Amino acid sequence: MRKVLVVNGPNLNMLGRREPTIYGSESLADVESRLRAVAGELEVALEFFQSNHEGAIIDRLHEAFGNYDGIIINPGAFTHYSYAIRDAFAAIKTPFVEIHISNIHTRETFRHTSVLAALAIGQISGLGTYGYELALKGLLNTLDSASK
Ligand code: CA2
DSSP, X not given: OEEEEEEEOTTGGGTTTSOHHHHOSOOHHHHHHHHHHHHHHHTEEEEEEEOSOHHHHHHHHHHHTXXXXXXEXXXXXXXXXXXXXXXXXXXXXXXXXXXXXXXXXXXXGXXXXXXXXXXXXXXXXXXXXXXXXXXXXXXXXXXXXXTO
């Protein structure tokens, strides 16, 4: 069975508790259980990790080295400036999809840049929490194509 790690970065533990107009009303636990249901249908094993700390995310990515077929990450604000997380992805070489709940390209200028996107299979932005499901399907589709 394929294994996928789902990483959520800083402040995403607050999902559903504040700013529903930007991020919707679902909690992170709701997002996880919905994604687990989809993963069950697709016969893929998921593991979830959330941290507000850059180093903890980097440590988790290092631990992921060689242990997952792919990674889905919402890096939160680290998206826009964490060269350290970018270097971790470059080191582990695990294929990943970057997902954002909001459309980062229509928000403040500082959110328009992702320092990770150039290493990603692709980026999903602005489709709400449904984007996690799209990220999973997109990741698996790319992995399937690569193994043919
Ligand atoms: O749109 C996204 O998914 C973001 O990655 C979310 C980050 C933001 O810094 C990125 O620019 C775009 C912030 C997550 C904050 O999540 C909250 C959720 C509810 C209440 C407060 C924060």
